[in-house]
Amino acid sequence: MEPTFQRILYGGDYNPNQWSREIWTEDMRMFQDARINSATINVFSWAKIQPSEETYDFSELDDIVDMLSRENYDIVLATSTAALPAWMVKRYPEVARTDYEGVRHKFGGRHNACPNSPVFQKFARNLAGKLAERYGSNKHVACWHISNEYGGECYCEHCTSAFRVWLRKKYKTIEALNKAWNMEFWGHLVYDWDEIVLPNALSDGIGYNKTAFAGLSIDYCRFNSDSLLANFTMERDAIREFDKDTPITTNLMGTYKALDYFKWAKEMDIVSWDNYPSYNTPWSSTAMRHDLMRGLKGAPFMLMEQTPSQQNWQRYNSLKRPGQMRAQSYQTVAHGADTIQFFQLRRSVGGCEKFHGAVIAHAGIEDTRVFREVKQLGQELEKLGTMTLGSENKAEVGIVFDWDNYWALEYTSGPSEDITYVNTIHQYYKYFYEKNIAVDMVPVDADFSNYKVIVAPVLYMVKQGMKEALEKYVADGGVLVTTYMSGIVDESDNVHLGGYPGPLRKLAGVWVEEIDALAPEQKNKAVFADGTKTECGLVCDLMHLEGAECIAKYGADFYAGMPAVTKNTFGNGAVYYIGTRLDTEGLNKIMNSIVEKALVAPVIDEPTELEVVVRTSKDAEFYFIMNFKDGEYPVPACFTGETDVLSEKKIESGETMKKYEVRIVRRAISK
Ligand SMILES: [Zn+2]
Structure with missing residues (x-):
């Protein structure tokens, strides 16, 4: 561009x-x-x-x-x-x-x-x-x-008045607001817009990070x-x-x-x-x-x-x-x-x-x-110079990031205080990063059809229209990966009734009956069909199959044998539901098979310890090869004989890079 x-x-x-x-x-x-x-x-x-x-x-x-x-x-x-x-x-x-x-x-x-x-x-x-x-x-x-x-917040009288105006515009009637925030809870019904106050330490805030009324706080x-x-x-x-x-x-x-x-x-x-x-x-x-x-x-x-x-x-x-x-x-x-x-x-x-x-x-x-x-x-x-200016990054994988989900997931009281949004997203991002698979971070209303795989971890809040968009994406052949704490609430933080994961239940082909929370010292096992056992924890969804197949089951506790990870075929695509926080080995095992089946290609076709990223301009691809590891590693063989733009030297066979070394290779795109 x-x-x-x-x-x-x-x-x-x-x-x-x-x-x-x-x-x-x-x-x-x-x-x-x-x-x-x-x-x-x-x-x-x-x-x-x-x-x-x-x-x-x-x-x-x-x-x-x-x-x-x-x-x-x-x-x-x-x-x-x-x-x-x-x-x-x-x-x-x-x-x-x-x-x-x-x-x-x-x-x-x-x-x-x-x-x-x-x-x-x-x-x-x-x-x-x-x-x-x-x-x-x-x-x-x-x-x-x-x-x-x-950044930051203000809780003054000007903000209070402006909040009431904002709410009136959104809800039109006080009844709609009471319903959205479920104000029957604790007898919080309001009858006039002027009765609404901002959620801070003087009202419904519980410490800065929690709230009695997530609908209000969100x-x-x-x-x-x-x-x-x-x-x-x-x-x-x-x-x-x-x-x-x-x-x-x-x-x-x-x-x-x-x-x-x-x-x-x-x-x-x-x-x-x-x-x-x-x-x-x-x-x-x-x-x-x-x-x-x-x-x-x-x-x-x-x-x-x-x-x-x-x-x-x-x-x-x-x-x-x-x-x-x-x-x-x-x-x-x-x-x-x-x-x-x-x-x-x-x-x-x-x-x-x-x-x-x-x-x-x-x-x-x-x-x-x-x-x-x-x-x-x-x-x-x-x-x-201007070589890389305006060039694009292309990806076959999209990871969903959404601020409403960020707020809602972290406001929620239970099942575990250790579920944090950015860390969970990062666990999935890191998998692709280490494989040098390019990723786009996308909003909930992105055009999913641009991607072979969409990863939506902790998609706690499923807003209007999202169920249909995801179902269409998968039915048309897309692969969706989602996890525990998904499909639970609507945009006002009220639960989608009828069993978790609510609007994603049909798509995922599972019903989550209960959610166990594990303390850091407590672990369960994910047991795969080939007998591999890997560690899992944080939360464990207790699920029943409703059309999905079990990829891994729990290995311990009273729910040993119940599915921990499932795959559901839906139309021409598939949905993977990961019901617990897997360790790196377990997650890699599942993601490897997903990536392989979906034909997602890494940036280069050989494994390396180096980070390799591509930007593409009208007439060339720029490969950025970077070492962020402590050791010294070889430049991937596919770059041998090509010229590093920075040093203008040819990359020799077997040439290695120390920590923080960088090479940039420009490959012309043949028309
Ligand atoms: Zn203010």
């Missing part, structure tokens, strides 16, 4: 306003040396550019924009609305948020505005408009960056996501009055729970996100998040932030090892990124992020390990 940018944006968050002008000159010299061509500016400058309600002062920002324009930067211009100025909170205390405990906040922090405060909305819209009026025609402004890392999640999204679209529309075509984004955060990113992405021109893996985050987990971010729009994305080396806010902020940042960057490009941007370009003097890594360290010189690595990557990206 047509790329959004004319080159790979390489740069990141730049806060020259924290520095004297001599430093700016030095920055320009050093950044040029590192091949940095982009800067994200004005992210947290609201108090600087609007020092009072009546006055704006763009003089310093003008100078920054002029300097970067002179140097031919692609400027990512933020709107600064993610942190309130002190004067605003003092004069209008309503702009600050009220937290889960019901406490109204004072000035401080960031991501601190009540999304439903009319005062905040007015000031934010005005600021976005003024910025667009002033800088929108500057051809060096490559992208607008609205606010920053939207609606609040939807409402809160919509409220913040309305802040985004409000600023976007203010910008569009003056600038019709510069792409507009905001930086997302991977599997961040509070916002329904599939809904957000529809309003964004391009998805961007901030990637901050911890020292022990599996590389498969980072890859999954990239695929999710690409999946939001089914298009290349921006990596808006990563650290060149160290974070400051995690428990243990390890240095990235030599080569790690480079390998991480190529993994990002491999999974669909068209930009590589850092937080940040120069390390702060003070504030809680002063230990956050940066291209330029406190020493202020280029003779540092981190700077040299940034420069090396900059030179390589310059060499890659």
